[in-house]
Amino acid sequence: MTMNSNSNNINYNYDEQAKIMLDRFITQLDSQSGKADPDDASADLKYTRSLQRERLNKKGASISLDYTHNLDKMFKGIAWKMDVDTRYVTRIPFHNVDARVGYSVHGKLKKEIHEKENIYAFALWLKGQKNSEIDADANYVCPHCGAPTVVRKLAEGCEFCGTRFLLNDLYPKITNYYTVGTFSYARHVLPYVILGGILGPSITYLTNMDLFAQAFQSADVLGIIQCIFYLAVAAAVGLAGGYILLAVATVGYVLLKSLISLPLILRYRRVRKHLPGFMRSFEPNFSIEHLLGKILYLTSMMVYSDNYDELSVYDGEPMKNTFDDIIDLRYGSLFDVKKYYVENGLVYLDVVVHMDDIHCKGSRIFRKKDKFKLLLCKSTSAEIDYGFTIHAVSCRSCGASFDASRIRRCPHCSSPYEHYKHDWVVRRFEKV
Numbered sequence: 001m002t003m004n005s006n007s008n009n010i011n012y013n014y015d016e017q018a019k020i021m022l023d024r025f026i027t028q029l030d031s032q033s034g035k036a037d038p039d040d041a042s043a044d045l046k047y048t049r050s051l052q053r054e055r056l057n058k059k060g061a062s063i064s065l066d067y068t069h070n071l072d073k074m075f076k077g078i079a080w081k082m083d084v085d086t087r088y089v090t091r092i093p094f095h096n097v098d099a100r101v102g103y104s105v106h107g108k109l110k111k112e113i114h115e116k117e118n119i120y121a122f123a124l125w126l127k128g129q130k131n132s133e134i135d136a137d138a139n140y141v142c143p144h145c146g147a148p149t150v151v152r153k154l155a156e157g158c159e160f161c162g163t164r165f166l167l168n169d170l171y172p173k174i175t176n177y178y179t180v181g182t183f184s185y186a187r188h189v190l191p192y193v194i195l196g197g198i199l200g201p202s203i204t205y206l207t208n209m210d211l212f213a214q215a216f217q218s219a220d221v222l223g224i225i226q227c228i229f230y231l232a233v234a235a236a237v238g239l240a241g242g243y244i245l246l247a248v249a250t251v252g253y254v255l256l257k258s259l260i261s262l263p264l265i266l267r268y269r270r271v272r273k274h275l276p277g278f279m280r281s282f283e284p285n286f287s288i289e290h291l292l293g294k295i296l297y298l299t300s301m302m303v304y305s306d307n308y309d310e311l312s313v314y315d316g317e318p319m320k321n322t323f324d325d326i327i328d329l330r331y332g333s334l335f336d337v338k339k340y341y342v343e344n345g346l347v348y349l350d351v352v353v354h355m356d357d358i359h360c361k362g363s364r365i366f367r368k369k370d371k372f373k374l375l376l377c378k379s380t381s382a383e384i385d386y387g388f389t390i391h392a393v394s395c396r397s398c399g400a401s402f403d404a405s406r407i408r409r410c411p412h413c414s415s416p417y418e419h420y421k422h423d424w425v426v427r428r429f430e431k432v
Contacts, residue, residue, distance in 0.1 A: 015078050017172070018091035018123040022076075023069065025174050026095060026119055031064045042124075042173040043391045047405060048297065051304035052327070059360045060106045061327050068098040070116075079120060080289040088171075088386040089125040092289055094118050096182065103327070103358055103365045110365040111358070121177040122293050124386055161394045163401040171387070176293045178331040181356070192246035193239050200238020201231045271337045278340055282347055283384045290386065292335065294424050295353050299372055300329055302429045312390065312404045312417060315377070315425040323431065328358035332369065342380060346420065349376040352432065375428035379421045388423055 021040055028038035036053070037046045056062060070076070075096035082090040096118050103111040154165045205212060208230070215223030272288050279286040301313050303323045308314045332354035339350040355370045393404045397415035404417050419425050 014089055014091055014125065015081070015093075018078060018093040018121075019076055019095070021123050021172060021174060022093040022095055022119065022121045025121060025177070026067050026069065026097060029065055030067050032066070038174070040172070040174045042175045042389065044297065044389050045174065045176055047391065048300040048304065051300070052329075054306075055304050055324070056327055058324075059327060061360050061365070062104045062107075063328060064100075064102040064104070066100040066102075070096040070098065072096075080287070082285065082287060082290075082386070087127050089127055090290070090386055091123045092120055093123060094120045099179070101328075103360075105360065105363045105365060108363075110363065111367070113367070116182045117179045118182055119177060119179050122175045122290075123172060124175050125172040126387075157401075161401070162399050163392050163394055165392065175386075176297055178296055180331060180333045192242040192249075194242070196238040196240070196242020196245065197235050198238070200234040200236075200241065204230055204234035267336050268334050275337055275340060279347075282380045282382075285384055290384070291349075295335060295351055295374065295376075296329075296331060298374060298376070298424065298426050299353055299355070302372075302374075302426060303329055307406075310406050310408055312406070312408050312419045313423075313425050314429070315420055316375075316427045316429070319429075325359045325361050326357050326370075327360045327365075330356045330358065332356045345380055346377050347380050348427070349424075350374075351376055371432045373428070373430050373432045374426055376424045377420055377427045378424045382420070382422055385423070390419075390423075393417065393422070 025038045025040050027033060028035045028040075037049055041049070077094060078091055079094050080090075080092040082088075096116060099113070099115060099117045101113045102109055103113075153159055154163075157164045208227075211223075212227050214220075215227050275291075276286055276288065279291075298313055301311065302308075303321075303326050305311050305314075306321050306324070308319060308321065335351060335353040337349055337351050339348070341348050351374045353372050353374065355372060357368055357370045359366055359368055390405045391403045392401055394401050395410035395413060395415055395417065398410060398413040400410060400412040402411050404419065407417070409416055
């Protein structure tokens with residue numbers, strides 16, 4: 001097994017490589033790439049995207065994505081970074097794009113969204129990894145059990161825990177991503193300016209009809225020139241007025257949205273201030289950003305999964321999926337943790353996440369703001385694992401490796417797989 005290696009590259013810059021990864025990821029998300037999933041997507045991310053495709057196919061719906069990158073460097077960067085973890089390096093790069101998203105039913109376009117978006121992604125490397133081309137004989141730590149090994153043995157099966165990895169499932173990978181719409185001032189300029197350019201001459205004509213009628217009826221050349229001059233001046237004033245009106249409307253819109261969102265923003269700031277202190281007694285490297293990734297992942301699993309009976313990330317009362325009209329989950333940029341507490345060796349988070357979703361009912365597609373309430377739970381002894389994947393877990397009884405995404409028992413020894421001992425599970429899920 002041979003692969004190119006640039007392990008001598010001592011100038012490797014994770015921030016810059018994260019931006020490059022996201023740029024490539026966005027390009028491959030674009031429908032024109034012809035790819036079902038970007039190459040850098042992790043196994044868990046590919047799985048949630050496959051569940052969404054199943055939902056779309058059942059509805060006879062499809063989504064087309066057309067992204068235009070904003071090349072200005074000020075519109076891309078690193079939103080968050082984690083270097084203190086013993087096994088992984090994490091970055092959350094973001095890029096601003098001009099997005100055109102089309103939603104069709106049975107081949108007919110039903111809705112199109114055109115807006116500026118910030119795309120955020122969770123990029124993950126093995127600690128010490130120097131490039132995206134993995135050396136098959138390089139020393140690495142098993143992403144599952146932490147044992148020292150080499151990439152070749154990870155492909156054959158870790159000699160300590162038995163977990164097997166495909167080389168293209170190794171790192172770096174993008175484990176999750178989300179988009180947040182941003183206000184595009186430029187997109188609204190033209191309509192307002194055109195409106196002003198029409199209203200200015202129209203008002204001038206209506207308020208001076210007698211003057212215009214007299215000039216044209218008498219064929220007074222000087223009078224006609226004067227009328228045309230008035231209209232031209234009125235058009236110029238109207239164009240400027242339209243631009244000023246847009247500025248006023250924009251300020252008003254931003255102020256109104258801020259006032260409406262203020263209570264939620266204040267609660268979110270309290271969560272960011274107090275929750276890390278509570279969680280770091282169990283997870284020294286806890287971060288709000290990593291929690292957000294988990295919340296969005298679990299929300300996607302709950303919304304897109306049709307059967308919860310064998311869904312290992314759900315550990316609550318039997319329930320049916322009542323969200324089957326949602327075909328595209330879009331993060332609404334805020335979430336709130338109502339309560340957090342410890343009970344019987346388990347830590348609980350009562351979370352509300354705000355989404356801006358696309359629904360499909362029959363042949364009708366519409367956009368709707370949704371709020372989902374999740375009660376999350378995991379063992380207080382479960383250590384945070386940035387590289388954890390539900391598709392490669394090890395049975396604590398027999399040591400066998402298996403995919404636990406849709407099963408709750410080890411397929412080799414039938415021992416129950418208790419996901420809450422490793423990572424967050426959903427105890428309750430509802431739309432509020």
